[in-house]
Every structure is written in C-alpha cells, then in structure tokens.
C-alpha cells in the first residue's frame with residue numbers, strides 16, 4: 117500500500133482547515149483541477165483584448181486551464197480566502213470628499229502577496245509534518261492561476277456579476293490564495309450563485325467597465341487604469357476616476373452582500389496613516405524618496421513614483437475647490453510640478469491645470485460616461501459623476517453603516 121493510501125485523507129482535510137484558520141485564513145476549501153468549463157469565457161475575453169497591456173494574461177493559457185500542467189502531479193488545490201477590510205474604512209466620507217485621495221482598501225496596508233504566501237508556506241509545512249509525501253506550490257495572484265474559478269469550485273463563494281468571488285457570510289473584501297498539492301483529498305462542493313436579478317455593480321461602475329454580467333473590460337476599469345496601465349490615462353476616463361488614485365472599490369461597495377463583510381483580524385492589512393484619508397495635495401507633494409519611504413512593503417510601491425504622480429494629477433484635476441485659496445493651492449502645486457521629468461506625467465499635470473482653471477467657481481463640468489466615446493472633454497459633466505458618487509455614498513451609509 118502506498119503511504120498516501122495509508123493516511124486518513126478526511127482527517128488530514130479537517131486538520132488542514134483547522135490549521136489554516138489558526139494561521140489567519142477565514143476559509144479553506146478544496147477543489148480538483150478540472151477548469152475546462154472556463155475555457156470559452158477565458159479565451160473570448162482574451163480574443164476581445166480586454167486584458168489591455170497585461171500581456172502576462174495571454175501566456176500559459178493552457179496551463180491556467182489545467183493546473184496539473186502548470187505544476188505536474190497536482191491533484192487538488194487548497195483555496196484560501198483572507199479578509200482585508202481595515203477598521204475605519206471610511207468609504208463614504210472619503211469618496212464624498214473630492215480633496216481626499218481614495219486608495220482601494222486592499223492596498224492601505226502591507227502587500228498581501230507577501231502576507232498570504234508566507235502563511236501558505238507555513239500551512240504546507242504543517243501538512244508535510246503529517247505526511248512526507250506532500251509536494252506543493254503556493255500561489256497568490258500569480259498570472260497562470262484562475263483564482264476565481266478555483267475558489268468557486270472549492271466552495272469559497274460564487275462569481276458575482278462584477279467577476280469577483282463573493283461569500284454569503286463575508287461579502288467580497290477578501291484575497292484569494294492557493295496551494296497546489298499532490299494529495300487526493302476529498303473535494304468541497306461549489307455554492308449556489310446568489311446575485312439573482314441584481315445588477316447594481318454594473319450600473320454603479322464609474323467607467324462602465326463591466327460590459328456584461330461576469331465580464332470586465334480591464335481597459336476601462338479604474339483599477340487597471342491607475343495600477344496596471346503604464347501609459348497615459350485616456351482622457352475619456354479621467355473625470356470618472358474622481359479622487360480614486362489607486363484602484364477602485366465601487367462595484368463591491370454597492371454590492372448588497374458586503375453588508376456581511378468582516379473587519380480583518382490581520383494587523384498587516386490595517387491602514388497606514390501616511391496613506392489613509394490624506395489630501396490629494398499632500399500626497400502630490402511627496403518627493404520620490406518620500407514615496408518610497410511611505411510605501412515600503414506596500415503593493416502601491418510597485419506602480420512607481422511616475423504613475424503615482426500621474427494618478428494624483430488626475431485626482432487634483434477633478435477636485436472641486438471650495439474656495440479661491442484652495443483653487444490657488446492646487447494650481448500652484450500643479451505648476452510647480454510641470455517640469456516633472458516625464459512627458460506623459462507632464463501632460464496629466466497640464467490637463468489638471470486646465471481643468472482647475474476652466475472650472476473654477478462653476479462647481480465643475482461633468483462626464484456622461486455612457487457617451488464617453490464621443491464626448492470631448494469640454495462637454496463632460498462633473499455634476500453627473502458627483503451625483504453617482506453621492507448615490508453610492510448613500511448606499512454605503514445605509515448598507516455598511518459600520519464602515520461608512
């Protein structure tokens with residue numbers, strides 16, 4: 117009899133779930149490696165070019181669909197989820213204040229890749245103490261892994277219309293991670309889909325990036341535009357970005373299931389005070405050494421100073437100045453940065469300067485994102501954007517009062 121056959125796999129599965137929780141994962145599920153039912157959707161998505169410049173997504177497509185080709189000998193995947201919602205998320209108050217920089221709540225603390233990978237490694241070591249037969253490989257947000265599809269099979273949650281994994285008791289503010297293993301553990305069952313007729317995420321998206329249920333055109337998503345995209349942010353999306361300088365949470369904020377979201381127990385994910393609820397102007401004035409110092413160990417550091425400056429310039433262009441002094445302070449900061457040693461960033465600063473100067477005192481202009489492709493930016497309607505954000509803020513205040 118092989119050693120694997122002689123170990124009690126269901127006892128080991130129970131142990132893995134207990135050990136995983138003790139390590140700080142909120143849920144652990146087990147899936148097999150057949151993801152073939154995702155082939156059509158994944159290939160369509162890539163053929164349509166929705167990945168934009170994220171060319172890493174075009175590579176290893178077969179390996180993504182067959183985890184046992186990615187890591188040979190893989191029989192099961194341990195899928196984990198870890199909550200990241202920090203205390204004092206102040207979602208609504210931050211979104212409503214156009215002078216305050218909004219940073220996606222997943223990025224306010226320590227880089228999750230490091231935190232989760234370390235825990236997955238520890239979990240693997242515990243399994244190895246139980247059986248020497250284990251071979252494993254941890255993944256967190258690694259390109260050739262279809263994390264949603266795996267989480268769905270492992271019973272972690274269902275794929276919402278915004279394409280993220282949602283759990284009935286915990287909403288969607290959690291990261292996913294995986295441990296590929298060679299042990300034939302008993303698998304978990306997928307959970308029921310629970311979006312029903314709701315389409316709230318689709319209509320609230322500031323840039324209409326959820327082009328149909330379950331399909332996000334990354335090129336339109338603020339998360340892509342502010343994080344992954346190395347080039348200029350297309351003018352047509354700039355106003356809709358508002359004060360969101362790194363990522364976006366809107367499709368999750370409107371989701372009714374997030375009223376069940378729990379505050380993270382992981383202190384590493386708590387918000388750093390240098391990044392949370394800070395004014396756009398303060399962050400824009402950071403020098404490069406200050407940027408590097410304040411973002412050490414954070415995922416934000418990976419975008420680099422150049423994109424940081426680009427994004428905040430857009431935020432400043434969208435700021436609705438309440439007084440002439442405020443408008444002057446923004447203009448001065450922008451003018452002082454016009455010699456930034458990068459033409460792309462200079463153009464964003466110039467754009468922001470024009471915005472602030474043109475719309476001073478008129479409460480701004482507004483974009484109708486549905487007409488975005490034809491809109492020239494002088495016809496954009498800032499008030500419509502503002503109304504949409506106000507609607508979202510009201511929904512947060514009502515649905516997630518503890519995190520407003």
Ligand code: B12
Nearest residue numbers: 154157161220257263264280281291292330332339363364
């Ligand atoms: C590339 C990427 C992005 C891109 C593209 C997003 C996307 N939706 O594809 C961008 C930069 C835009 C992005 C943004 C964000 N991301 Co991201 N991202 C990834 C990454 C690396 C790959 C995702 C991927 O493979 N996309 C390609 C598409 C085709 O795959 P998919 O979205 O899984 O699509 C499947 C389903 O939609 C399904 N499907 C398609 N059509 C249909 C139709 C029906 C009927 C059904 C049932 C299913 C279905 O099949 C598709 C193929 O399997 C994953 C990590 C990973 N390795 O998986 C993190 C990941 C998805 N991101 C994550 C997060 C947190 C975010 C943001 C919330 C960050 C932020 N606050 O700014 C936003 C959310 C935006 C959004 N609504 O998706 C988390 C999500 C956690 C969770 N609870 O689900 C992940 C899992 C990272 C992690 N390890 O935690 N991301």
Ligand code: SF4
Nearest residue numbers: 321337338364366367
């Ligand atoms: S993260 Fe923001 S921009 Fe991207 S799909 Fe969700 S709501 Fe739209």
Ligand code: SF4
Nearest residue numbers: 276277311314317371
């Ligand atoms: S907002 Fe509605 S449609 Fe979108 S993911 Fe949540 S429940 Fe599903």
